[in-house]
Amino acid sequence: MxxxxxxxxxxxxxxxxxxxxxxxxxxxxxxxxxxxxxxxxxxIHTDRYSGYVIEAGPDSILRRKPEAIALAEAIGLASIGTNPGAHGAYIYHRGRFYDIPPGVQSGVPTDVWALVQSGLLSWPGKLRAGFDFFLPRITRPNDDIALGRFLRYRFGDEVVDRLAAPMLSGIYAGNIDQMSMDATFPHFKDLEAKHRSIVQGARQTRPAPPSSSGPRPSMFATFAxxxxxxxxxxxxxxxxxxxxxxxxxxxxxxxxxxxxxxxxxxxxxxxxxxxxxxxxxxxxxxxxxxxxxxxxxxxxxTYADLAVIGALYKASGPAIPEDKTGFLVPRGEGFQMTACTYVSSKWHYPDVPEGAVIRSYYGRAGEDILAMNDAELLALYRREMHDLLPKLGDPDYTVVFRQPRAIPQYxxxxxxxxxxxxxxxxxxxxxxxxxxxxxxxxxxxxxxxxxxxxxxxxx
Ligand SMILES: Cc1cc2nc3c(=O)[nH]c(=O)nc-3n(C[C@H](O)[C@H](O)[C@H](O)COP(=O)(O)OP(=O)(O)OC[C@H]3O[C@@H](n4cnc5c(N)ncnc54)[C@H](O)[C@@H]3O)c2cc1C
Structure with missing residues (x-):
């Protein structure tokens, strides 16, 4: 030995x-x-009920950070990308689903014209977002700052509450006003240091469009x-x-x-x-x-507790769009659901039966979502889904995943x-x-x- x-x-x-x-x-x-x-x-756990794929925790690996996919390749496991026909998520606001305006990168608008045309923000909100072009820098190289404080200063509350917070803080189930910028989205700091305006910096550093006309490689991966x-x-x-x-x-x-x-x-x-x-x-x-x-x-x-609810609708038909990956629900919209993934639109897992699978997420830092038992969580899901997607009908199968102290708060x-x-x-x-x-x-x-x-x- x-x-x-x-x-x-x-x-x-x-x-x-x-x-x-x-x-x-x-x-x-x-x-x-x-x-x-x-x-x-x-x-990481996958429920494979009747051959469907329903994730309890993470569902994707970001390709841009190469370590995890390189490890999969090293052990001979081939990855699959997201459905190229599904582009981005909706954002829910006051009874409507809005497209994320084109050009939004990491929750921050970079296409002024697209922002002007979007119904997601009010006119004062759009105007306030434009202050980014003129405001002096707020960050200093050796000082960390809350992501929310930084973005509220540069773009105003509406961009943060309706766009950036649901997109960025969802990853951490965190409160954007307490999240460390250095530990989560440090490139904003680099952009401000180099360009002062985040919009201008993001536009200048935007990756060039792919040279071939074929489908763009998927940013995210998973496995059969x-x-x-x-x-x-x-x-x-x-x-x-x-x-x-x-x-x-x-x-x-x-x-x-x-x-x-x-x-x-x-x-x-x-x-x-x-x-x-x-x-x-x-x-x-x-x-x-x-x-x-x-x-x-x-x-x-500290950690955030999460509850993830998976639901299968064998005959959901057009109630779940094929061209979107799901939707985000900002705080303050009157729902406890923070986001929902249209799993069967986002991923075309090989060999799964017909039907629509969706996953809904509950729990944010500071909330005690797991004080509810499974039956209460399912009742909450049905009530909220009835308001959000009234044509969805009743699920054929549901599963509750309880994730206590699941995501560390940076x-x-x-x-x-x-x-x-x-x-x-x-x-x-x-x-x-x-x-x-x-x-x-x-x-x-x-x-x-x-x-x-x-x-x-x-x-
Ligand atoms: C709902 C959810 C969605 C997510 N989505 C994504 C995503 O899409 N993409 C992404 O990249 N990341 C995502 N994440 C984050 C990512 O999944 C996790 O950060 C990562 O999987 C954590 O892995 P880990 O091994 O560090 O910790 P864990 O998965 O927590 O594993 C730690 C293990 O240690 C064991 N353990 C604890 N104490 C002891 C002990 N004393 N002795 C022996 N064993 C012990 C536990 O039982 C556990 O199995 C998500 C996380 C959650 C919760």
């Missing part, structure tokens, strides 16, 4: 990517992956059978890595000569190195005795605090490294990148 042993704690995408990178780096070492629940994947196929393929690719579910790690004992003692309910495993690929609150508990400062910083990271100053925590842990417990979605990016590619960095940090 090898005299080198590594333990990865947590079997979500971060843990699986860490185990993959460890196996590459240390081909002879013994590697264990310990997961508390009865399945791998963490928040949904994202759980990625988890299944990754798990399989790990070969002799010892992957154990139902194995929560209950404490860690770092000892300088022998390594780290990893204590589970069944046994104590001594490892040369440990990667914690678990949420911040769980890592905080394991580090509370030996790395108190780090533990305090991680404990302070508040102002987040990156600086996390960088300091990662650094401090190297001093306090050099054989333990941190990975996971709370450090410097919540997206799946960010998690993969972060896990690779954690593995690099190990001897």
């Amino acid at each position: 090898s005299d080198q042993r590594y333990v990865v704690v947590g079997g979500g995408i971060s843990g699986l990517a860490a185990a993959y990178a460890l196996r590459k780096k240390h081909p002879q070492a013994e590697i264990l992956l310990l997961e508390a629940q009865d399945h791998l994947g963490g928040v 059978g949904g994202l759980e196929s990625y988890i299944e393929a990754l798990s399989k690719s790990l070969g002799d890595v010892d992957q154990r579910c139902h194995t929560p790690v209950v404490s860690l004992e770092p000892s300088s000569d022998q390594g780290v003692e990893v204590v589970t309910e069944q046994e104590t495993i001594v490892a040369n190195g440990v990667i914690l690929a678990i949420p911040a609150f769980a890592a905080a508990t394991l580090l509370s005795t030996h790395a108190r400062m780090v533990s305090h910083v991680l404990e302070a990271v 508040q102002v100053g987040h990156l600086r605090k996390m960088a300091a925590a990662v650094q401090q842990l190297r001093t306090d417990c050099p054989r333990i490294a941190l990975a996971g979605s709370y450090i410097d990016g919540v997206g799946i590619p960010d998690c993969v990148r972060r896990s690779y960095a954690a593995v690099e940090q190990m001897d």
Whole structure:
């Protein structure tokens, strides 16, 4: 047996990517992956009811950040893109669905004429958005700022509340007025630094249109059978890595000569190195005795609870447009639903039966959406859908996914605090490294990148 042993704690995408990178780096070492629940994947899970694909958590991987798709390719898993016939989402406002005005990039308008023509904003709102052309800079290179404060200053409240917040804060289930710009959309800061006006900067840096007349490559990807196929393929690719579910790690004992003692309910495993690929609150508990400062910083990271409702309509007909991916519901419109994806329009998964699948999202930072039980959530869904899409009818199948403490909230100053925590842990417990979605990016590619960095940090 090898005299080198590594333990990865947590079997979500971060843990699986860490185990993959460890196996590459240390081909002879013994590697264990310990997961508390009865399945791998963490928040990634696909319901395959009757051959349909209904995601419980994420549904897509951003191609622009290459790590996650490169990993899929490395293990021989082919990705699929979004339906080229479906373009963007609607935004709901006062009883109507509006197209997102052409030229809106990351929630920010760049095409003045399209904005003028859009019914989504009032005339004073459109005029206020134009202040961006004249206002001086508000950001400074070394200071973080709330995304909402920045965008409200440059474009006014209407652009933020009706356009930017539903588009940008949805990804984080966050409050745009508390979200760190450095940790979420730092390119706005770069644009302001270089061009002062965000609109002008975004126009100048807009990617050139594709040279060929064929369909544009999809920005997002998934896999036949949904994202759980990625988890299944990754798990399989790990070969002799010892992957154990139902194995929560209950404490860690770092000892300088022998390594780290990893204590589970069944046994104590001594490892040369440990990667914690678990949420911040769980890592905080394991580090509370030996790395108190780090533990305090991680404990302070708050999370949003989410509920996702999947629904299947076998004969929905035209009630669900084929050319849109769904709609966003801004705060203040009188609904608890934050967004809805027309799954069967957005993705043409191979080999799924006829019928329309939609997913609706509930829960924002600071809300206690999971105080409702499943029956209450379903009743809420039916009530709200009846108002939003009255022609939809009754679903043939519904499923409620409860995602407690699912998405970490990146508040102002987040990156600086996390960088300091990662650094401090190297001093306090050099054989333990941190990975996971709370450090410097919540997206799946960010998690993969972060896990690779954690593995690099190990001897
Ligand atoms: C509803 C939703 C939609 C999303 N949509 C997208 C999207 O479309 N695209 C995208 O890129 N990202 C999306 N995200 C974000 C992305 O899915 C997550 O950030 C990412 O999957 C987190 O992976 P992780 O492995 O870091 O954490 P997790 O998935 O939370 O996994 C951590 C694992 O650690 C285990 N664990 C915890 N404590 C212990 C312990 N003591 N011992 C052993 N195991 C432990 C947990 O059981 C869990 O399985 C979405 C997230 C949610 C919730």
